[in-house]
Amino acid sequence: MLSAQYKLNGRIWIESSDGPLIGPGRVDLLERIQQCGSIRQAALQMQMSYRQAWQLIDDMNTRLNEPVVMSHRGGKGGGYAEVTENGLRVIQQFKIIEQQFQKFLAACSEQLKTD
Amino acid sequence: MLSAQYKLNGRIWIESSDGPLIGPGRVDLLERIQQCGSIRQAALQMQMSYRQAWQLIDDMNTRLNEPVVMSHRGGKGGGYAEVTENGLRVIQQFKIIEQQFQKFLAACSEQLKTD
Numbered sequence: 001m002l003s004a005q006y007k008l009n010g011r012i013w014i015e016s017s018d019g020p021l022i023g024p025g026r027v028d029l030l031e032r033i034q035q036c037g038s039i040r041q042a043a044l045q046m047q048m049s050y051r052q053a054w055q056l057i058d059d060m061n062t063r064l065n066e067p068v069v070m071s072h073r074g075g076k077g078g079g080y081a082e083v084t085e086n087g088l089r090v091i092q093q094f095k096i097i098e099q100q101f102q103k104f105l106a107a108c109s110e111q112l113k114t115d
Numbered sequence: 116m117l118s119a120q121y122k123l124n125g126r127i128w129i130e131s132s133d134g135p136l137i138g139p140g141r142v143d144l145l146e147r148i149q150q151c152g153s154i155r156q157a158a159l160q161m162q163m164s165y166r167q168a169w170q171l172i173d174d175m176n177t178r179l180n181e182p183v184v185m186s187h188r189g190g191k192g193g194g195y196a197e198v199t200e201n202g203l204r205v206i207q208q209f210k211i212i213e214q215q216f217q218k219f220l221a222a223c224s225e226q227l228k229t230d
């Protein structure tokens with residue numbers, strides 16, 4: 001009943017009983033912090049406020065057993081932010097699942113065409 | 116890095132270049148219309164306005180090659196709404212994909228625990 005013009009789309013996130021914890025947006029934020037070493041710069045790139053970015057990071061740092069980002073104050077450049085090993089694992093783990101999800105979506109979209 | 120308290124969640128929908136066309140909410144609406152034979156009753160059950168429900172139905176009827184719901188006016192009971200064969204196929208097709216998606220989420224949630 002559905003022609004080739006239709007496809008399956010969706011979104012996924014990791015959650016606990018306290019609600020969503022890790023999704024595509026937060027992983028994007030972590031990756032940008034990793035690249036530019038700054039929460040402020042990463043927030044700017046994503047067109048969100050520093051406060052908003054900081055709250056997302058703080059939520060992950062608080063709810064995970066280990067922090068995902070560490071902030072270092074002072075020094076020559078005026079401090080920097082660093083994605084921890086745990087944060088890198090979170091990024092990798094989510095990206096692997098996201099890849100599997102994209103495959104699932106593609107397979108189901110094919111299925112729609114032949115149904 | 117993620118303990119047993121975390122799980123993967125998500126949502127899926129079928130879309131065309133004009134945007135989302137069929138998702139869990141619309142399928143729920145179709146099933147309720149099928150059960151009670153009335154768009155108005157189905158809308159009430161879902162706590163949406165008749166207008167909103169009608170717009171969702173109209174969108175599917177317009178964008179799919181065949182309508183999903185037919186309205187019959189007049190008669191003893193003051194008319195009724197009927198889910199078409201095409202509508203029933205849409206419901207079934209989406210539910211099969213939704214089941215596969217729930218399996219995918221469960222498998223990934225297991226994977227999170229062992230990573």
